[in-house]
Amino acid sequence: MSAPTKARRTVSYASLQEIADDAQRLHAAGTPTTGNWSQGQIYDHLARLMDGSLDGFDFTAAWPLRKISKWIFKPLIFKKGMPAGFKLKGDAGRVLLPDPVADQAGLDHLLQAIHRLQNESQRHPSPVLEELTREEWDLLHRRHAELHMSFIAEPEA
Numbered sequence: 001m002s003a004p005t006k007a008r009r010t011v012s013y014a015s016l017q018e019i020a021d022d023a024q025r026l027h028a029a030g031t032p033t034t035g036n037w038s039q040g041q042i043y044d045h046l047a048r049l050m051d052g053s054l055d056g057f058d059f060t061a062a063w064p065l066r067k068i069s070k071w072i073f074k075p076l077i078f079k080k081g082m083p084a085g086f087k088l089k090g091d092a093g094r095v096l097l098p099d100p101v102a103d104q105a106g107l108d109h110l111l112q113a114i115h116r117l118q119n120e121s122q123r124h125p126s127p128v129l130e131e132l133t134r135e136e137w138d139l140l141h142r143r144h145a146e147l148h149m150s151f152i153a154e155p156e157a
Contacts, residue, residue: 008034008084008150013142019046020114022149027107029155040106041098042148047106048096049144050113053137056124059090069128078139082147117141 013019023043033039060066088096098106123137132140 009152009154011146011150013145016114016117016138016141019142019145019149020111023107023110026149026152026155027103031153031155033151034153035151037098037148037151038100038103038106039152040101040103042152043103043106043110044098044101045096046141046145046148047109047113048098050110050117050141052096053123053126053132053141054113054116054120057127060127066128066130070130074129077143078136081143084147 011022013022027039027043031039033042037045061069101109117138121134123132123134125131126137126140129140
């Protein structure tokens with residue numbers, strides 16, 4: 001039996017830059033995570049999805065999941081955020097799950113991906129939600145970051 005996860009932070013990002021700023025602040029403080037991944041793994045995971053939105057993905061979800069996700073999950077995620085506990089498997093896990101990575105390397109990857117999102121206009125389809133506009137992708141990245149960054153403890157004052 002695994003240990004229970006400690007309380008998570010409540011996080012809300014209005015821009016991609018806020019994700020970068022929060023990550024740099026938390027990294028500088030060296031705060032621990034309250035989940036199963038290190039700071040570096042969280043940053044790397046976020047960056048992998050960002051990279052895929054820019055460069056494309058080499059996998060797609062099964063047709064029924066894409067249709068359900070597009071019409072049911074997309075509006076919920078965009079409005080209420082992403083729930084914790086979803087397990088990536090198969091090709092999605094291979095592409096998006098982070099390997100052990102140093103915190104600084106993960107942060108560097110995240111900052112590079114955010115810089116690209118801010119400066120490059122192309123976006124590829126989501127392997128689950130299919131076609132998304134640049135604005136929808138940015139919102140999805142913010143919601144995704146809110147979920148995972150909530151597992152990094154707030155520095156003590």
